[in-house]
Amino acid sequence: MAEIAVLLVVRKIGLAVAAETLKYARPLLAKKPEYIEALPNEMRLIRNELELVHAFLKGTGRRGWKGEVIETWRRQVRRLAYDMEDMVDQFIYMVGKQNQKGSWWDHVKKNIMKPNSLFSLDEIAKEVKRINQELKQLSESRDRWAKPLDYGTDIPVAIYETEQEMYRQSLIESLYFQERSLRIIAVWGMGGIGKSTLVTNVYKNEACSFDCRAWVSISQSYKLEDIWRKMLRDLLGKDKKEFDPETMNSIELREGLTKILDKKRYMIILDDVWTAEVLFKIREVLIDNSLGSRVIITTRIEEEASIAEDGCKIKVEPLNDQDAWILFCRKAFPKVRNHICPPELIQCGIDIMEKCDGLPLALVAVGSLLSLKTKSVKEWKLFNNQIIWELHNNENLNHVEKVLNLSYKYLPDYLKNCFLYCAMFPEDDLIHRKRLIRLWIAEGFIEQKGACSLEDIAEGYLGELVQRSMLQVVERNSFGRIRCLQMHDLVRELAIFLSKNESFCTIYDDTKQVVHVGSHPRRVSVLCCSDIGSNMDPSRLRTFIAFNTSTALSSWYSFIFSESKYLAVLGLSGLPIETVPNSVGELFNLRFLSLNETDVRELPRSITKLHNLQTLSLQCTQFLNFSRGFSKLKKLRYLAAWRLEDATHSIFNCCEAMEPFKGLWNLKELHTLEGFKASAVFVAKLGNLSQLRTLKICDIRSGHCAQLCDSLSKMHQLSRLLIRAVRDDELLQLDNLKRIWKCQIVQLEQFI
Structure with a gap:
């Protein structure tokens, strides 16, 4: 949806006009023409307008408002949001470059040409002013033309004859459990799985065993008074002598419900619950009269199902x-x-x-x-x-699509980009948690919250998507954390369809068909394609990921480095690549670079100009060593590099680790460091990397052990340590680690 594009740029503008950014921007803006000095204010005005646009789009999406005018208006908004995102990225880049004055930048700036593809400050100011004017015109045109009709979101319940006896029996047993106190039973699972059908069958067959009963469908935009009125109407049935629900206010409805429920054994169905908030409010009138009353809720969200006791939660799985x-x-x-x-x-x-x-x-x-x-x-x-x-x-x-799309429609805004991103992976592909989280962070989908790390926040987002049945867990690690996931096939296909409508990504797949998305795709995923050179315009590209190693190298390889000036994610793992063009250094916005399983032997020195780079992965390559200047990449969070000497893993040193480069220990934002050789200096300096969570280190000698234990004692976030001795007969004295980490869970392994 267009609102997720708007939300992302609102956040970026917030960073651009933050006090810390503007402190370094003032020298850049000083003594410039008035329209350039006004640039921060123009951006604030755009942010304010976009916040209102976002609220409007969110409302139209929730209400299901459609029509050609609305869709055209959304496309225009999205286009302006993308334009503004480009300008904000360039502004932040220029401010960052300005901030380097007084350091090495003063000595080399005369010899470094600004990439031709970047705008000047003058051009950025003019472009932002143009965007502001067009945004105002769009807001005015909305009031003239965008008069959407509410089509509603009623969805017919499918009725099928196949009985899922296990679920049905479990539900019936929960109804007649000997415990006489009030019990809440939760039936949960993804949309279209058959929750409502299951409960409908049980309700029809077992309701006669209760004194009174009610069925209430809970909409996302519920009104508590309407829920209570429907509940009271059902409970009364034909007997409405005592109460008239249609004329009662909220207080009267609540009193009426408590009076009826106090003396009767009741069954109440709350169908399609989306939030715990509504459950807690409804629960206020659910009297526990010790008569064996039962409340059944259906929900797509595991967290909402947790209101039920463990023995009363029924997860409905897909049919075998x-x-x-x-x-x-x-x-x-x-x-x-x-x-x-x-x-x-x-x-x-x-x-x-x-x-x-x-x-x-x-x-x-x-x-x-x-x-x-x-x-x-x-x-x-x-x-x-x-x-x-x-x-x-x-x-x-059409109702199948509506059921599945409801899950997407009611996702919180911060999860929508994350969900659509998963559709870029191949069908039935195992999506690994760590890789996905690094990609989300590189894309800017993860917003900082307090002192929590971006990785922890992203893992929380992943958990929410699983709880909402949008992703399925395939495997967990020994700590119970998610290791890899999959998308349900139909959910993935619908995510691809949504991505197409929102110009979120283009997916190339020769085995089925090429999915074309507009003339300026923001993201490209190559699943299987002989040649995409003639089909792709790289000028506005943010992400390029190749998943199939048979993808032919053509003209796209060179022009993606020279033309994709806004590129943030570049995944080339497994491709037959031997060199990386020097123009990679011009990708000022690059945050993620993966060259795993390629034939790359060296990286150009220009890569040290990528000051926004967060992930650099060089696993199983022909890479030999790091050139001078890599310590300038201060924002690196993930760094992995090693050569595979023996693919059969039959010898002890089957992986050749890298020599640590000078200043590696000063990259203090590193969370993961893999594949480096130990040395006396490196082991001594390792304690500087206090944010490390995963460390794989090779060629440990017995003489390193005492210093290594001391350095590791300073890593309070470390959760995984993998070490390899210099020889298979080298004795490593690491007993102190048990004492150091007696209050910390750390996975310690020897790897080969």
Whole structure:
């Protein structure tokens, strides 16, 4: 959605006009024409206007307002937001360069040419003024043309016949548990998984065992008074002699509910709960009358399900392949005896079923639609190839899209970019937590909160996406932390569709089709593509990641370094690359550079100009050593570099570590340091890196141990230490580490 682009630039403007930034900007702006001196104020005005625009966009998105005028207006806003983001990045870069006066910059600035692609301060000021004027015009045009209609968000509940006996039995047992006190039962899982259908069946069959009952669907924009009124109306049923819910105010509704619930055994369903806040408010009227009353909530969010006791939380999982196939065939072949799929359609049917990935809602809708189509391989293959288009455009499937999109619509703004970013990874790919978090940080998606590190905040965001069933955990480490994740296939396809609408990214994939997104994509993900040189305009590119090692190198490789002046993320792992162009030093905005598993032997000296670089990964390369000046990269948070000498890992020293470069120990923002050799100086200085969380160090000698233990004692954030002796028979005395870390959990390993 356009609001996430707006929110990102609002945050960046906040950094640009912060007191600390402007302190260094004043000399740059002094004695300049008036319109240049007014640059910070112009940016503040834009930020103020964009904050209002963001609030408006957020409101239209939540209410489901659509229409060509609204969509055109959103596109125009997004374009201006991207323009402004570019200008802010350049302004901050120029201020940062100004801040280097009095140091080495004074001696070398005459010999360093400003990249031709960068704007001058004069051009930035003019461009910001232009953006401000266009933004005002956009706001005025909104009032003239943007008169959206509220289309509502009612979504039909799918009814399917396959009984999920395990869930049903668990739910029924929770209803009739011998405990007579009030019990809250939570049924949770991703959208379309069948929560409401499950509860509906149990409600219809078991409600007669209770004195009174109520079913209330909770919208995101709920009004507590409306919820209580609906609840009271259901509880009264046809008996409305005592109360008239339609005429009662909030206090009367609350009193009426407590009076009824005090003397009766009740069952109340709260369907599709999005926040704990509404649960706590409703809970105020839920009297525990020790009559065995039950409240069932359905939710997509694990955190909201935690209001129930552990024994009363039921997570509904996707159907297994066998049950999914049975449900699909029952809907696709309703008139065929035993619902048997014709042999010639089996493979097509399996391909379509797998895209539904066990979601009953999708299986029922897709199967039912196919029951109306010709039973031919050609027809079914055509449908399979355009299933996502069908979801968006076929009214018989539109409710599936709505159900899945609700989860995205109600994500907090700070999670929306993070969620869409996951769609850039290949289908069924294992997304590793650490890599994803580093990419999010490089993109600027993670906002500093108090004293917490960006990594900890990002990990919290990841947990929220898992709790909301937007990502699925595949593996956890020995500490119970997420190691890798996956996206549900349909959720990923819909995320790609949303990315296309928002010009968030372009995904190239020859195995399916090329997804084109506008003329100026912000991010490019290459999954499998023979050549993208003629299809891509790199001028506004922020991210380029190649996932497939067979991607052909063509003209794009050179011009991405020379033309992509705003590039923040560059992932080239696995590509047949031997050299990195000297023009890499002109990528002033670069924060993430990955060259793992390439044939790169050296990096150009210009790379030391990348003062914003946070991640540099050179694992399993032919890289030999670091040139002088790497200690200038003060913002590095992740640095990994080693050569793989033996791919079979059959010898002790199968990995060749790097010699530490001078000043490495002064990179005090480092969180991860991997693949460096120990030396007396390096081991002694290692204690300066007090923010380290992961350390892999090689060639440890027995003489290093005492100093190493002393340096490690200063690393209070360290959670993982991997060490390798210089030889397999070298005796390392590291007993002091147990004493040092007796109050700290640290994973200590020997690695080869």
